[in-house]
Amino acid sequence: MQVRIGIFICNCGKSLNNIDFPKVKERVEKFQDVVYVDLSPTLCLKEGREGMLSAIRERDVNRVVIAACSPELKENVFGKALEEAGLNYNFLSMANIREQCSWAHEGDVTEKALELVRMAANKARFLQPVEKKDISVNKEILVVGGGFSGMKSALELSGLGLRTTLVERESALGGKLGEFEGFYGIETTPEEMLSSTRKAVEENGDIKVLTSAEITRVEGQAGDFTVRIRTGEKQVSQSFGAIIFATGYVTKILPQDFELKPEVNIISQRKLVDMLQAPERLERRPGTIGFVLDVSDENSRLPILFTLNNALAVKERLGSEVYVFCKSLKVDSEGVEKLYREARERGVVFLKFEEKPRISKEDGRVKVEARDVLLGEEVTLLCDFLVAEEKVLPPEGTEALSSMLNIRTDSRGFYQDENVHLYPVASERKGIFFVAGCKGDLDFTRTSTDISSAAMSIYKLLSPEKAIVEVEKVKVEPEKCRACLTCVRVCPHGAIQMVRVDTEKEVAKIYDHACDGCGICAAICPAKAIRFEGYADEQILAEVEAIGESL
């Protein structure tokens, strides 16, 4: 098919005064393959668009170059106009002569505008059609982890009309919420919150609960994951459209942090909660309770949340004196600043150290020695119980799971590196989401935001029974592929898999629904077998070549 380029120049309501438009028009008419050039003041409005449509039809234009504002703004609109004129929406190449030319420079920029149009026209010559297609997706969702946030996710999804399967490793739903003594200022106890949520999940017909079950394998891509679930000896494979991981965290006192084994006087938060729930079982009321923070992990917010809640509960139930040793108390999660102020008002004493406190035993009590940097003095405290800081760690199996999913973990081993583009719940693989504790930190208001945003993302991804994708925008040319697996290895979105074409040969295949269109594979392929329509090698090179052509 012969290339017939139509160039439509927009002077943005005659506001781009530093470009000599008649001259541009006259010069671009001489470009190769150009059959029509038009100058309009309002290409984005109805009149301009109609003029463009009739010109495309009359002059039999099959590649459109639009020299106007930034493609960010109107590319979609112009793409739709092309479809109206009976052309593929991809036969459009834009020259940004407003933001990156007229507005960006002083003085006459006609020459630069001309060159930008030339770049776009050069690229237009190599454009190929991209089809859009409906692909059928599975609307069933898998939620891994039957803790509070896992259950909430399943409920939220069922509210959106999506069916879920909830897989829990333990024999019962519940998770870690029960480890909290309570949330200061909230009437409902964690036990009540858990039991009402559990009841709602069990009564919900859209949620299938599998306990004592684990996932052993995940294959496929967004819209069609195949997951193998093991329940006891039995293994079943099932297909899901998307997966939410709410696998939580574990806490542990690390012996190397305290140089002391947890013993009678040095206790965990969990044990303190037990004491608080049954104070009558204590031999005598503890006079002094100390907390130590920021020793094993200075970044985690969870120990602070535990400490403030429990310190307040101690004050209320036991009336003991409470001292908190910390380095820098982080109160940036919602409501924590208020908790901190409340704690101070109730008489909890905060001591700020720089060097790690020395902890030893004396007369059956725990002696903590530290230098308070604000007082500038050595402080020695004898307490009946010292609540040690627990390090928040990823649960067992996280490493295996992340390598199975091909998803990176952060330096502490948790999911969801804080990447601005993925934050808060998305992962580098479409259709896989992480909520709440498994991201390494926990904060209650953020958890509910997490759950809602994951549910909405899934709804967006799967809600029409069929998802519309651009077919083979990035495509492996099978005859060129040497099956070196480089693309499979580098694809950050896990969108490339090998498929067998005949008995001899396997080639890479890119799954449209999982592809995010970065083009890393196209750049790295040693055989240059991957073509990224819109950013194909010949298209980028054509743009580059335009700078050398004399006008």
Add this chain to the structure above:
Amino acid sequence: MNGEDNKIVAFCCEHSAYPVANKAGRMRLHYPDNVRIICVPCAGRVDVQHILKAFEKGAAGVLVMGCQEGACQHLTGNTRAKERVKYTESLLKEVGIDGGRVRMVNLAPDMAQRFIDEVKEMAEKIEGR
């Protein structure tokens, strides 16, 4: 070399550098008009051959502009681009082109001033070649 004026080719990532260039325009922050921006979906899409082609066609400098490290939507795109830029530099040195004429720049989507500074710096560099 072709063409008298010293052109700079800037490969700009559509998630950061391309919007940054637009933002600079909207703020009317003027920068040298010899820069030619080519939009790419990720800095990781830029290949050595694209950069070399720019020099072959007479460009005096090439900028590869991507997102800040750790903030690439495609995780490794910007770090891969950085490696490729480094490799291209070594190739250019072999043929006698000063290595400083190709640079990797990491930008966040609001760093218009930084974008301009980088373009100006490159423009000054090639002016004084």
